[in-house]
Amino acid sequence: DTGVSQDPRHKITKRGQNVTFRCDPISEHNRLYWYRQTLGQGPEFLTYFQNEAQLEKSRLLSDRFSAERPKGSFSTLEIQRTEQGDSAMYLCASSSPVWDREGEKLFFGSGTQLSVL
């Protein structure tokens, strides 16, 4: 396994369009996270899955955002009716089960850079 992979690496879209990003976590990791990072800032938490269950959502995740992890493996993050303020790097991370000795370590993908024109 080569780590967390995200697709696409870059996405340019026009305001008002819908976009979808995909994240494939490390195979044995049951926990998956989405973060958003704007230029010059640290990543900000968006949402968290344990297996297929979405257990936590940040107030940053407006109703235009939806995330799924239908079979507890890969996840998708969709943004509807994109706005210029959505331009950011969207990072996915995964971690092993909470009972694992190193379950608190998050492993990040390379991110999807979204530019909304």
Add this chain to the structure above:
Amino acid sequence: AQTVTQSQPEMSVQEAETVTLSCTYDTSENNYYLFWYKQPPSRQMILVIRQEAYKQQNATENRFSVNFQKAAKSFSLKISDSQLGDTAMYFCAFTGGSQGNLIFGKGTKLSVKP
């Protein structure tokens, strides 16, 4: 609320020298983890080092070590024998819950000069 503060937006160091990056945090929890992540220009977040709050011994990973002061809620990163490849953004991060959600500081941009 849990917060992480990095008070140094930018720092620079000469190659082979030592540099220390500062981080303070605020939490009411007793059991938690602290991390330093590195983000080079490629923007891949890479775990540098972690510290478990219940351990008094400071974590070390090769040239990287931390100074963890639990009472002061301080968690600084020391990089010894700095290398050009250490040039990156460094983020301090905290997690206190079983869900593992990380709270990040705003980062310190480190430049290693030849």
